[in-house]
Structures are given as C-alpha cells and as structure tokens.
Amino acid sequence: MSSYDVIVIGSGPGGYVCAIRCAQLGLKTACVEGRETLGGTCLNIGCIPSKALLHATEMLHEAEHNFEKMGLKGKSPSVDWQQMQAYKDDTIAQNTKGIEFLFKKNKVDWLKGWGSIPEAGKVKVGDEVHEAKNIVIASGSVPSSLPGVEIDEEIVVSSTGALSLGKIPKKMVVIGAGVIGLEMGSVYARLGAEVTVVEYLDTITPTMDGEVQKQFQKLLAKQGMTFVLGAAVKGVEVKNKKAKVSYTLKKDDSEQTLDADVVLVATGRKSYTDGLGLADLGVELTDRGQVKTDEHWATSVKGIHAIGDAITGPMLAHKAEDEGMAVAEVLAGKHGHVNYGVIPSVIYTHPEVASVGKTEAELKDEGVPYKAGKFSFMGNGRAKANFAADGFVKILAHKETDRILGAHIIGPMAGDLIHEICVAMEFGAAAQDIALTCHAHPTYSEAVREAALACGDGAIHA
Numbered sequence: 001m002s003s004y005d006v007i008v009i010g011s012g013p014g015g016y017v018c019a020i021r022c023a024q025l026g027l028k029t030a031c032v033e034g035r036e037t038l039g040g041t042c043l044n045i046g047c048i049p050s051k052a053l054l055h056a057t058e059m060l061h062e063a064e065h066n067f068e069k070m071g072l073k074g075k076s077p078s079v080d081w082q083q084m085q086a087y088k089d090d091t092i093a094q095n096t097k098g099i100e101f102l103f104k105k106n107k108v109d110w111l112k113g114w115g116s117i118p119e120a121g122k123v124k125v126g127d128e129v130h131e132a133k134n135i136v137i138a139s140g141s142v143p144s145s146l147p148g149v150e151i152d153e154e155i156v157v158s159s160t161g162a163l164s165l166g167k168i169p170k171k172m173v174v175i176g177a178g179v180i181g182l183e184m185g186s187v188y189a190r191l192g193a194e195v196t197v198v199e200y201l202d203t204i205t206p207t208m209d210g211e212v213q214k215q216f217q218k219l220l221a222k223q224g225m226t227f228v229l230g231a232a233v234k235g236v237e238v239k240n241k242k243a244k245v246s247y248t249l250k251k252d253d254s255e256q257t258l259d260a261d262v263v264l265v266a267t268g269r270k271s272y273t274d275g276l277g278l279a280d281l282g283v284e285l286t287d288r289g290q291v292k293t294d295e296h297w298a299t300s301v302k303g304i305h306a307i308g309d310a311i312t313g314p315m316l317a318h319k320a321e322d323e324g325m326a327v328a329e330v331l332a333g334k335h336g337h338v339n340y341g342v343i344p345s346v347i348y349t350h351p352e353v354a355s356v357g358k359t360e361a362e363l364k365d366e367g368v369p370y371k372a373g374k375f376s377f378m379g380n381g382r383a384k385a386n387f388a389a390d391g392f393v394k395i396l397a398h399k400e401t402d403r404i405l406g407a408h409i410i411g412p413m414a415g416d417l418i419h420e421i422c423v424a425m426e427f428g429a430a431a432q433d434i435a436l437t438c439h440a441h442p443t444y445s446e447a448v449r450e451a452a453l454a455c456g457d458g459a460i461h462a
C-alpha cells in the first residue's frame with residue numbers, strides 16, 4: 001500500500017492537469033487511469049483526433065477549391081484514408097506520450113487500472129488499496145444516445161466510432177447539430193460524403209449567438225451539408241449494413257426517413273462515474289448524474305473533490321483543465337479560482353466559430369443595456385487574400401460603461417482570435433481599450449479591433 005497526499009482518478013485534461021499542478025505545489029500525487037494511454041477522452045477519442053481529421057480535410061478542401069485560383073496547378077490530392085487514420089493515430093500517440101513524460105518529469109505516479117473508492121481516504125486499483133489524504137474524481141464523460149437508437153460503432157456510431165470508420169461513407173446522417181456533430185459532419189462532407197444533419201431544435205448550435213447561427217448554417221450548407229431542423233428522431237433500423245433513420249417533422253407531424261451508410265449519434269455526452277462506488281460512499285449526484293460540488297469543487301463527502309465533465313458546467317477540455325489547476329491550489333492551501341463567465345467555446349469547422357461571455361439574447365433577457373460593434377472579414381485585407389472573408393466579429397459592450405460583456409466570431413482563426421477578448425474581459429476592459437491597442441497589419445486580429453472601434457465612433461474599413 002502506498003500513501004499519497006492526492007490521488008486523482010482519471011487522466012483527462014481535468015485529471016492530468018490537476019495531478020501535475022498538485023505535484024508542482026509539493027503534494028505527493030498519483031493519477032489512476034484505466035485506459036491504456038493517458039490523456040482521457042480529449043487526447044484519445046476527442047479534441048485531438050477530431051482536430052487532426054479536421055486539419056487534413058481542410059487542407060484537401062483548400063487544395064480542391066483555392067489552389068488553382070492562386071496559380072497552383074496540377075492534380076488535386078486524392079485521399080488515402082488509411083494514411084489519414086495513421087496520421088491521426090500518430091498525433092494521438094505523440095500527445096498521450098507527452099503526458100506520460102510530464103508525469104515522470106513532475107514525479108506523478110501513474111496507477112494503471114480502474115479505480116474505486118472503498119471509503120474516503122482510500123482508492124482501490126486492481127487488488128491494491130492506496131491511501132490518500134485527498135481524492136479528486138476526474139472520471140469524465142461518455143457519449144449518450146437516444147431511445148430507439150442502438151450504437152454498434154460500425155454503422156450507428158458515436159463520436160468514438162466516427163473517428164475511426166473503416167471507410168469513408170457515401171451517405172452519412174448526423175443526429176444532433178451540436179459542436180461534435182458539425183465538426184465530424186464537415187470532416188466527412190469534405191471527404192465527399194453526402195451529409196444530412198437532423199436536429200430536434202429549430203436552429204443549429206442552440207447556445208450560440210443568433211446571427212452566428214444563421215451565417216454558420218448558410219456556410220455549412222454551401223459546403224454541401226444538408227440540414228433537417230425541428231425533427232424528432234424516432235429510431236434507427238440497421239439491415240444488410242445499411243441504416244434507415246426515421247423521424248417526425250415537428251411542423252406538420254409527418255413521418256420521414258433517411259437512408260445512410262453510417263449514422264453518427266451526436267446528441268450529447270453524460271458524466272461517467274460507473275464503478276467508483278459513489279452511491280455507497282454517499283457522494284451526492286445531480287438528477288442528471290453529475291457529481292455535486294460546492295464552489296471549491298468539494299463533494300458531499302469530506303476529502304473527495306470532483307472536476308471536469310464529471311461535474312456540472314460546459315463539457316470542455318479547458319474548463320476541466322482550469323478546474324484541475326484550481327482544485328490543486330485549494331488542496332495545497334491556496335485560493336483556486338475559475339471565472340466561469342469567461343470560458344470560450346470554439347467550433348473547429350471552416351470557418352471556425354468562437355464565442356465568450358453573453359449573447360445578445362441573454363443580455364436582452366437580463367435587461368442589460370448593451371451596444372454591439374460588428375465587423376465583417378470582407379473588410380480585412382488578410383482574409384480577402386486567403387479566401388477567408390466569410391464571417392464577422394461581434395463585440396457586445398455595456399451601453400454606458402463600454403465594458404466588454406461578450407464576443408462572437410465566425411471566421412478565420414476565430415478560435416485563436418477569441419482569446420484577445422477573453423484576456424480583455426478578465427481585466428474588466430472596455431471595448432475602447434481594444435480599439436486603442438495597435439494591432440499588426442495585415443492580420444485577422446485587425447477585425448477584432450475594428451469590431452471594438454464599431455462599439456464607439458465606428459470601424460474604419462466598414
């Protein structure tokens with residue numbers, strides 16, 4: 001039996017970051033992981049592999065659509081799916097091995113196997129029981145399905161199966177127009193699949209800014225994706241390796257079907273705490289099965305904390321990481337803090353979509369007086385040169401104080417551009433602060449400055 005100051009269960013971005021920070025703060029730390037490699041959902045079957053496939057297929061799209069325009073002639077590349085998969089797998093391996101290296105460097109012990117908590121202060125892995133002054137649950141999440149839809153990871157797949165299909169399907173139906181569905185849908189659309197997205201709500205990406213939603217849907221449709229909105233999926237039938245998706249159109253109650261070679265079920269994820277023994281311990285869960293925590297990530301049982309996808313809040317890697325660092329600070333007797341008002345969210349399609357803070361709809365609901373400064377990438381020289389002028393930056397600032405309340409970007413590198421606004425919001429900056437900051441020319445970030453100028457006396461290039 002070994003004794004630790006902290007044992008973290010789960011090595012996703014929440015767990016591994018927490019373990020490393022605990023060790024850096026002088027706590028003797030171990031991390032339990034049942035998977036064969038470290039890094040959790042994010043590195044193995046989430047953020048990283050999906051971004052590798054998005055990158056490869058974006059390059060293909062660029063070659064097919066823009067090379068000739070720039071005088072780059074010749075045959076456009078053909079797709080070697082096995083090689084693209086190998087590139088994705090290599091990207092995963094580099095990242096997961098990187099975490100192993102960081103564990104060694106920071107002296108975090110990896111306890112290999114599935115862990116459970118027989119009692120507060122103890123973690124069982126295999127036949128061994130280890131002692132821990134503190135336990136952090138970072139057990140993450142798994143895909144959730146719909147009633148009547150059985151995932152076989154071959155014809156009817158979750159995001160996990162969609163990352164490793166045996167071949168590129170001719171026809172794909174994506175159930176759910178959220179981030180994962182649209183990212184994976186656009187991968188296969190660029191690879192030539194006929195992709196239809198079926199969504200229960202009347203809009204795609206329901207939490208996004210309304211104007212962004214509309215333009216985003218238009219741009220994805222232009223890239224060949226078809227949307228069926230306001231449709232309640234009733235079931236998926238699989239026969240002879242083909243699927244039939246049946247749904248009811250809410251506007252007229254009509255029953256419809258769609259044929260597909262592959263159906264991706266992207267209807268969300270649920271917290272995963274199976275096998276930890278939380279019920280016997282008396283660790284309280286929400287009615288959605290998430291571990292209940294207070295503002296310092298403490299659960300209802302002393303000495304047990306929880307973070308990441310296992311608890312409430314957006315299921316995002318960087319939210320899990322921030323909580324991992326913050327809870328480590330708390331366990332080391334410091335003051336860990338996460339500003340939940342400034343957590344960016346990004347969709348890595350082409351163009352990218354990114355947002356932080358409040359949407360216009362939320363500000364209206366809350367009765368907050370605001371102004372919106374908007375700037376189109378059409379007025380940005382770099383975007384025009386790079387065939388990336390679709391989209392805009394919108395900054396929302398308080399009408400009287402000019403303090404930035406939110407920002408919504410659809411356009412090139414939106415996922416990187418959003419961080420200028422995040423930093424500004426962390427510092428309580430006004431739109432004028434960004435407007436008065438010199439931005440290098442020609443960069444996409446000038447569009448952010450122009451949107452900030454539009455909150456005041458007006459953008460220059462509009």
Ligand code: FAD
Pocket residue numbers: 009010011012013014015016032033034035039040041042043045046047048050113114115116138139140141159160180272274275276307308309310315316317318319320348
């Ligand atoms: P996880 O990453 O889920 O890790 C939990 C780990 O705990 C797992 O490895 C699991 O094996 C282990 N575990 C669980 N129980 C036990 C146990 N009892 N014993 C031992 N080990 C255990 N987020 C973003 O921010 N950006 C993105 O671009 C993005 N893309 C995504 C794409 C896809 C396809 C998917 C599925 C998700 C994506 N996400 C993205 C979400 C992101 O992956 C999660 O929010 C993040 O991984 C949550 O981190 P976590 O540490 O809470 O849990």
